[in-house]
Amino acid sequence: MASENTNRLAVLIDADNAQPAIAEGLLAEVAKYGTAHVKRAYGDWTSTNLKGWKDHLLAQSIQPIQQFGYTTGKNATDSAMIIDAMDLLYTSKLDGFVIVSSDSDFTRLASRIRESGLTVYGFGQRKTPKPFVAACDKFIYTENLKEVTEDAPVAKTRTAANQLKGDSKLMNLLRNAVEAASDDSGWARLDTVGSIITKQRPDFDSRSYGFNKLGELFSATTLFDLESRSPGDGKPPVTHVRDIRHRAEK
Template sequence: MANEQTTKLAVLIDADNTQPSIADGLLAEVAKYGTAHVKRAYGDWTGTQLKSWKEQLLTQSIQPIQQFSYTSGKNATDSAMIIDAMDLLYSGRFDGFCIVSSDSDFTRLAARIRESGLIVYGFGERKTPEPFVAACDKFIYTEILAGKPDEEQPLKPRPPAQLKKDGGLINLLRNAIDAASDDEGWAGLGGVGSIITKQRPNFDSRSYGYGKLSDLIAAIDLFELDRRSPGEGRPKAIYVRNKKKPVARG
C-alpha cells in the first residue's frame, strides 16, 4: 500500500444525498489519507435541487456527472456512481476510494472494492445505516466536517468524569492497547488507532470533542502516555499503556 503522500484516491460524491456545506471539510479530510486524483459529484444538474452545489464544483474543481432522474428517487444516480466506481476500480490506477453518501445502497460497492484489496473511506451523516458504515475501512461522519461558523459548532470536549463512565469507549481503548502492546504493556499510538478503526470504522476522537486520539486518551486519565524521540530530527512517537492498578496492602 502506498504511503499517505502518494496514495491515489477517487472521491465519488452522491450530491443528491450530501450537503454542499461540507465540501471544504470533506476535501481537507480526504487530504489526510492521500491525493484526490478524481473528484466527481453525481446528480441531476439540470434541475434546481443541486443549485447550491454548483459553486462548490467550481471552487473545489469537482467534476459534475449528469444523471437524469428518469424515475422518482435516487436509484439512477446511485447506479451511475456504482458503474463509474467499478470502471475506476478496474483501471488499476487507484489505491483507495472515498464514497460520500448516507445511503445504504453503496454497502455492496464498498465491500467489493475492499475485496480487491483497496481501502475505502466512507463519509456520511450520523443517520447512515450501520451496514454501510461497517463495509468501509474507516467512516467519517460529515457533521464533524461542517466547518463554517454559521453552521454546527465543533463539539465541546466531554469532561473526564463523563468519559470514564463510557464503558464501551474505555473497553475499546483498553483492548486495543492490550492487542498492540509489547511485553511491558506499551503500545504505539498509531497501532492502537489502527486496531480501533478495524473494530469500529466510525470511531473518531472528534465525536468526543478531541482533535486527536492522544488528546482523548490523555483526558480520560486512565492511561499512561510517553512521547519518545526515535532519533535526531525525527518527530516524537507517542506510546500508551493501561495504568497499573495499585496493589492493595493488608
C-alpha cells in the same frame, strides 16, 4: 505519514445525499489519506435542489456528472456512481475510493472494492446505516467535518472525564486496543492503537467526543499515561500510551 499521501484516491460524491457545506472539510480530510486523482459529484444538475453545490464544484475542482432522474422513486444517481466506480476499479491505477453518501445502497460497492484489495473511506451523516459503515475501512461522520469547517469551538463540545469513564463500550474499546498493541511494559504506540481501533470500529472518531486528536481523548479519560518518545536520527517524536493500571504492576 508521508507514504499515505502517495495513495491515489477516487472521490465519488452522491450530491443528492450530501450537503455542499462539507466540501472544503471533506477534501481536507481526504488529503490525510492520499491524493484525490478523481473528484466527481453525481446528481441532476438541472434541478434547483443542487444549486448550493455549484460554487463548491468550481472552488474544489470537482467534476459534476449529470444524471437525470428518469423514473420517480428510483435513484439513478446511485446507479451512475456504482457503474463509474466499477469502471474506475478496472481501468485506473488507484489505491482507494472515497464514497460520500449516507445511503445503504453503497454497502455492496464498498465490500466489492475492498475485495479487490483497495481501501474504502466512507463519508456520511450519523444516520448512515451500520452495514455501509461496517463495509468501509474507515468511516468519517460529516457532522465532524462541519465542526472544523465552521470553526465551532471544540472545547465547548468536549465530553467530560466522568462521562468518558462511564462509557463502558468506549473504555473497553480503548483498553483492548492498548492491550493488543502493548509491549511487556504495557506501553503501546498511539498510531498502532489507532489502527486497531479503526479496524474494530470504522466509524470511530475522537472528534465525536469533542477532541481533535486521539491522544487528547486518551488523556481526557485520566485513565491512561501518555509519553512522547524521540526515536532519534532527526525523526519526529512518537506518542506512546499505557493503561494506568500497569503502574501498580511495577
